[in-house]
Amino acid sequence: MDKHSLSRTGRGRACRIVWIPKYRRKVLYGETRREVGEIPRALAERMDGVEMAEGSACPGHIHICLRIAPKLSAGDVIGKLKGKSAIIPHERHPEWRRAAGRERTLRARGCCVSAVGLNGSVIRRCIRNQEDGSRIE
Incomplete structure (x- = not known):
């Protein structure tokens, strides 16, 4: 039995995850993007x-495309990834915090998660839906 298997479950699932920056901020360019x-x-x-x-x-x-062990919840893993990956850049770049007010968010709410094999049009629709939900009105 390999490390990605349980007694009654085979390999872990592979998930494709897409999320957008909150308010479509123009921060994902150049060295910042890397x-x-x-x-x-x-x-x-x-x-x-x-x-x-x-x-x-x-x-x-x-x-991103993740392989998640069967014992873990995809939602918990994604929540930890999105939460921590939004806080860390604000700690490294204090000027972002001043521009965003007191908010320390980088990601919009929600994400598109699917098993590997989802086609491009569905992913684009998920990204558009996220963009509509994060607009300031």
Whole structure:
């Protein structure tokens, strides 16, 4: 039995996760984009039972593919990744906190999660729905 199996469950599931910056802030460019993209990878390496297969920080969204052990909840893993990966950049860049007021958020609420195999149009629709939900009115 390998480390990703339980007695009655085979390999862990692979999930594709997409989330956007809150209010579509223009922070995911250049060196910042590289830094913000490396944070979820470092957090996933520290979590037991989570492996990051691939990931990218695009200017408009963050896209990662995780392998999650069967004993873990995908929602809990994603919550920890999103929460910590939003706080760490604000600690490294205090000027972001001044620009955003007291908020220490970087990510919009919600994310698109699916088993691997989801097509591109569904992912784009999820990103658009997130964008509509995070607009200031």
